[in-house]
Amino acid sequence: MADDDDALIRVRAVRKRFGSREVLKGIDLTVRRGEVAVLLGPSGSGKSTLLRCINHLETVDGGRIEVGGHLVGYSPKKGKLYEMTPRQVADQRRTIGMVFQRFNLFPHMTALDNITAAPLAVLRQPKRDARARAMQLLDRVGLADWAGHYPAQLSGGQQQRVAIARALAMDPEVMLFDEPTSALDPELVGEVLAVMRELARSGMTMVVVTHEMNFAAEVADQITFMDDGAVVERGTPDEVLTRPRNARTREFLQRVL
């Protein structure tokens, strides 16, 4: 794929090793502003690791990742790359929202406080503004009546929607989703996908790891199929899902469809 001036996320030849095992073997990925990129692949193929590298929850062992034109985790100075301080990394992560498979809501805070926590602590927003914005976001994910509830009092689907609202409260440029519906009962998957669909329509740039093929077919602008730490195939949903060229892609699709 050619480099693109419009690219919001640019992943180039990224390598990642855990011990002696290389789990990312030179990954490329380009996502333009407003695009939805879906990552597919069997378990252990490195999808989560790639997402975690994009917001520097993992360091990379090779290659480079840029978000919004800025190198993730390193500052270039005089032709060298210097690892960022934890502070600088934290500043950089503000623009990258992440939604986890197991929600990871803060259990000691209400839904509302979960959403306002970072805007208050990181952005130093006035309390009233942060709360007003949080209520707006809760309304957007259909949970306006649940602001005062603790995560333990919410269903999985509701928790994940709060988690999405929490990430949106930082006004990120990009949202990363790591199997956001895999931990949900089947009847709760729809409500979370509906929120994500709306988000995609509103123009949010998204990278989504999912096994929901209908969602991928409908919402994705591009699909990347990974296996064993490498990109095997990529293209439009139509190309990858209905006319896969690679045998491993075909085999995978047969199993999940």
Added chain:
Amino acid sequence: MTDTQRQATTESDDVLAVPLRHPWRWASALVLGLLFAWLAVELWNNQNIDHATIGNYLFNSRILSGAVMTVFLTFAAMAVSTVLGVLVAGMKLSANPVLSFLAWFYVWVFRGSPLLVQIVFWGYLGLLFSEIVFGVPMTDIVFLRANTNALIPPLVAGLIALTLNQTAYSAEIIRAGLLSVDSGQREAAYSLGMSPLRTFSKIVLPQAMRVIIPPMGNETISMLKDTSLLSVIAVLELYTAATRIASQNLRQVELLLVITIWYVVMTTALSIPQHYLEKRFGRGTGAQDGILDRTLSRAWSALRRRSDARG
């Protein structure tokens, strides 16, 4: 019974739920009650105990100021050692090998030696180093030079000993608490752009508190009683005050009973703030109510029922 209740029970398809009875709870409570009553009577009728002395000294001013000193020592040592304990726990969990070794070494030294020895060490530091000098080592630059016994009177020595010892234990409790928090919590906070320090104070520590508070309550109660060890360096806390009085009037048992009453009163008082702290940090977990809550709410509903029956 109200009318609606009566109506409900006469409906044929409604079940009147009878809560499970617990006859053995009542039986065991009765047996225990009798045992305690017997013990109390035996103690009370013991000819060797002069009950008047107990009454006379319970609110004696030297005993009272000893109790105040004990409370002060307990709170001061617990407060400072908790802060230091968070620090040592953080160091021990740190990725920096120098910090984590230092923390490990600290815990090793202070848990490895008897508290009594540490107290004597700080109390008699003047015998080891007659002067304490703050300056730049190996040079003649001196900021402060002081006589050890003047700089560290027994009270300060006692506080240092209790605090440093307690720090080692608290650090381990706090470390266990921090480890109990799911790593996903830290990642979620990081992904929102929170710095490591803010993640620690806003996200990880409050959740760890739920695990930390019950054992820390225990530690506070132990501390309350460990302050009596400071009698070896003549700090005038409750136990020292009692032994001084007893050495004059030779009523050792009575005075020990007096201070036992005070220790029991103080440990009882301590369990109340612990209860509310547990509730405060248990928010969102649906943690079960403790015995205090259950007793209170049961007493409350019994009262209500009785007044309902009357009204």
